[in-house]
Amino acid sequence: MKLPEGFRRAPPPALGGSEDDVEEEIRFHIDSRTEDLVAQGVNRAEARQRAAEEFGDSARAARWARRESLGGGRMAMRMLRWGEEALRDLVLTARQVRRNPGLTGAALLTLALGVGGTTAIYSAVHGVLFVSLPYPDEEHVVRIWPAAPGDPDGGRESWSIPDMEDWRERSRSIAAIGAYSESLGGLVVPNDAGTPEEVATAYVTSGFFEVLGTAPVVGRTLPADSEETDPRIVVLSEGYWQRRFGADPSVVGRALDTQSGTYRIVGVMPDGFSFPNPETELWTFLANVEQSSVPWLVRQVRVFDAVARVAAGTGDPEADLAAAEVDLAGVARSLADDLPDTNAGITSVEMIPIREALVGDVRTPLLLVAGAVALTLLIACANVANLLLARSTVRRQEFALRASLGAGRGRLVRQVLAESLFLGLLGGAAGAILATLAVPNLVARADGLIPRAASITVDGSMLLVTLGVSIGTGLLVGLLPALGVGQASQRLGRGGAVAARGVEARGMLDGLVFVEVGLAVVLLVGGGLLMRSLAELRSVDPGFDPDGLLVADMVVSGYEDAEGYIGFRNRLLERLEGLPGVLGATTAKEFPTRGMGERWPWALPGDAPALPGEERTAQALHVHRDFFEVMEIPLVRGTLPGDVFDVSLVINERLAREAFGSVDAAVGSALVVTGVSIPVRAVVGDVLHADPSAEPPPMVYVDDRLNTRRVFSFIVRADGDPVTLVEPFRRAVAEEDARQPIRSIYTARGAYDQAVGQPTFFALLMTLFAAGAAVLAAVGIYGVVAYSVRRRTHEIGVRVALGADRGQVRRLVMAGALRPVLSGLVLGLVAAAGLSSLMRGMLFGVPGVDPLTYGAVAFVFLAVAVLASWGPAREATRIDPREALRAE
Amino acid sequence: MDLVQGTLDVMILKALQWGPRHGYAVSRWIKRTTDDVLTVEEGALYPALHRLRRKGLVESEWGVSEKNRRAKFYDLTPKGRRALAEETRSWATYARAVEKVLEADGPVGGGG
DSSP states (O other): OOOOTTEEEOOOOOTTSOSOOHHHHHHHHHHHHHHHHHHTTOOHHHHHHHHHHHHOOHHHHHHHHHHHHHOSOOHHHHHHHHHHHHHHHHHHHHHHHHHOHHHHHHHHHHHHHHHHHHHHHHHHHIIIIISOOSSTTGGGEEEEEEEOTTOTTOSBOOBOHHHHHHHHHHOSSEEEEEEEESOSOOEEEEOTTSOEEEEOEEEEOTTHHHHHOOOOSEEOOOOSOGGGSOSOEEEEOHHHHHHHHTTOGGGTTOEEEETTEEEEEEEEOOTTOOSSOTTOOEEEEGGGSOTTTOOTTSTTOOOBEEEEEEOOSSSOHHHHHHHHHHHHHHHHHHHHHHOHHHHTTOOEEEEEEHHHHHHHHHHHHHHHHHHHHHHHHHHHHHHHHHHHHHHHHHTHHHHHHHHHTTOOHHHHHHHHHHHHHHHHHHHHHHHHHHHHHHHHHHHHHHBTTBTTGGGOOOOHHHHHHHHHHHHHHHHHHHHHHHHHHHHHHHHHHTTOOSTTTTHHHHHHHHHHHHHHHHHHHHHHHHHHHHHHHHHHHHTSOOSSOOTTEEEEEEEOOSOSSHHHHHHHHHHHHHHHHHSTTEEEEEEESSOTTTOOOEEEEEEOTTOOOOOTTOSEEEEEEEEOTTHHHHHTOOEEEEOOOOSOOOSOEEEEHHHHHHHHSSHHHHTTOEEEETTEEEEEEEEEOOOOOSOTTSOOOOEEEEEGGGOOSOEEEEEEEESSOGGGGHHHHHHHHHHHOTTOOOSEEEEHHHHHHHHTHHHHHHHHHHHHHHHHHHHHHHHHHHHHHHHHHHHTHHHHHHHHHTTOOHHHHHHHHHHHHHHHHHHHHHHHHHHHHHHGGGGGGGOSSSOSSOHHHHHHHHHHHHHHHHHHHHHHHHHHHTOOHHHHHHHO | OOOOTTHHHHHHHHHTTTSOEEHHHHHHHHHHHTTTSOOOOHHHHHHHHHHHHHTTSEEEEEEEETTOOEEEEEEEOHHHHHHHHHHHHHHHHHHHHHHHHHHOOSOOOOOO
16 A cells, blocks of 8 residues: 555564554544644643543443454454443443433333332232142142032031041041031130130131141140040130230140130140131130030031041042042942931032132132233333333434444344343332332231231242343333334445334334223223122112111120020110110121021921931021111011010011012911921011122021020111210120120121122222223323324424314324224223123123223223323424424 | 444545545544534444454555654555445435435325
């Protein structure tokens, strides 16, 4: 090469010297620049500094240049370069974040809510459905019932203790079986202040702890063979141990003084052992329940629940359970053959794995809510992708410049992904904090409504899931913008145009709106259906007037005989009726909606006797005088009993129709209950059981004097707010007999609300997410429309210049905005109709394809789209064509 | 304004069309010729020069001035000259296409 004037060829470099002395090249560059600046009159020191600043990071340029001259063949170099560029991506990202605090904040908030909600709900799903139960080899533990296939009321029977003992002896497939009851009234123990307190007690047979297999924290459980020990022993729950004994391990062997005698403490069960109930605090032998209270030695007294451990034969739990079912059905049939008088119809068995029995009811709603939160997260992602995509189009110039200055396509894509990943991780971190704060709140609300709510925690494994979700989210939101950038730079590389003006970006934005609207519509339809269903549930007439009723459940103890506690009951009622603000007071064995008494078989006189287990049954509730008046249960036919029932029955409409075909035929006819034919004196209205979505059961009301147990629900009708009567009620009890504990005191309205608590909880959760999704979608629509108006300023300017009037411009903008919304809406409605079958079990009184809900959702979304595009459309009409065209 | 990837490479080739220059001269020439619209990022200039040399589009040689200052000069190779001609042609085609679009007098198309 011929060098320019003033230069001669340099001698070849010394051996070992580098020919590519980039540093020297760069030094020359900076020196030359310095000289130029000095020639322009800048002083030398400043000139040198400016030249160096203009050049930037010279060491880096040198490194790069060296690598470029080496080529791309060397892996190590590539890796080095990649690492260096990744670091630079981070710096660029931090700069972007600083430059756009508003956008970054919006994106972060959206992601934090999305990820936080997801973490919280998935913690719940995990804790309730997947965390293992404290029962070793839980797959072999089952809830079990004898079954009568011919039973018109459904096959499942309760257990009697003699039946259970026979099953245990005759079966080969059961390793252990234990019966229990949680509704026999707790032991009454004076608390620290000396006030008697009824402690929730489960009465169990000796196999109970063997079945569950949970190890105690201290001491031992109830022994498997009850006959060898004194039955007056008791096991404490962890909570009760903490509360009463300060978690003192030396409690084992100590005495627990109760109103029904002294029990010896043998052990403490761990936290989380909550069978049969989370409320259960004491476990003792059923042998401590007297026959005069519950004649549990009688084979026909079928009132118990049972759990069993199926023998692990094959090792495959499902096969073992199936084998056990066959074996036990055989046992049932052999008992029915041997004892036809008591067991003829009971020829089968039903069993459910313990986990299914505990959480089966909430699986569908929980998974549904989990699906809802996943959709909400997707919508949040779409929104953030939207923001980033809009911005990446704005940053097209920046990217193009960097591309022209040597940044490769992969490099640019990576930068976009680095930014979105950074957003995802930051949003995820905020989301994890949100979830940690939200979960205890969620647990508090779910307590008592969702089984195993206490096992819901945000733990390490959940945070790991959150991390995964955050990374996934970050990549997802960056994907579309990155693709956009990739395409742009690819086109650039071929020497094509950048000026295609984001047509494909526009398509992507519309696509996002379409997806967002579709998902949000599905969610809103789901939430809407649940809310509608809830409204239907709440509007079901319970059959009595729950407003103004105060109820207190009590187990009366400390009296020698029936006269004693009935005397107490009557004196307390007198006191209550004398309280100011009380309109009336009565008692029943249980308060409807909380319990409906016992199941009694009934027949018509002259009916052939039904097989045991196949009798028609009705709920029999023992009630005291004035019950119907105080409850305001309407009398349909006949006359209500006065002070005593005499020997006569009051039945409800449902039973009247079932037994006699009509209400009119019932009064004066006789019904055979408990083997005795008794005339019906009155028919009253139906009363709902706990679950308003279930049919009211057929009922027989029986005189309370036939109540063999000392269990009473005192029911008081207040003239006004019943809550004001709580304290007077407690005082009245204390004054009458300070030894008597009140198990629980509540308003009928509260009990009724609690009965619909679970559907309310899920409906509110769903609606919460649906509302969030709708807001996100609205924001998304607004963002896209506003952006497209900005982007089309030029085009709109041309249209106005060519004579388009404001109406046309507005229509143009709004039509553009509504198109993806409409298609999203249609897709969403169709998808929701398809998915609504998943919800069928959760809906009451509302069809899955409910025109009202679907119509309302469609209307809401159209309104949202119109509102979201109205502002930008107005803005578009104000575009001045001259300025718009000049700006271009 | 928007730039095309690889533009820097083409501009460097163009800057060398009239004979050898050193890196600093290339950067001054681009800046001057584009009326200061384009400032070459020096950090990218030297990697680009070395890349072009590796691809065989330019060659380089060290020179020494009377004042004994060493500078590295770059010159086009025949392959570089061909590449420049080709890039210039495709750029002209592209520019004409854009011009036709911009000067079209038909109605403005949709665009969503």
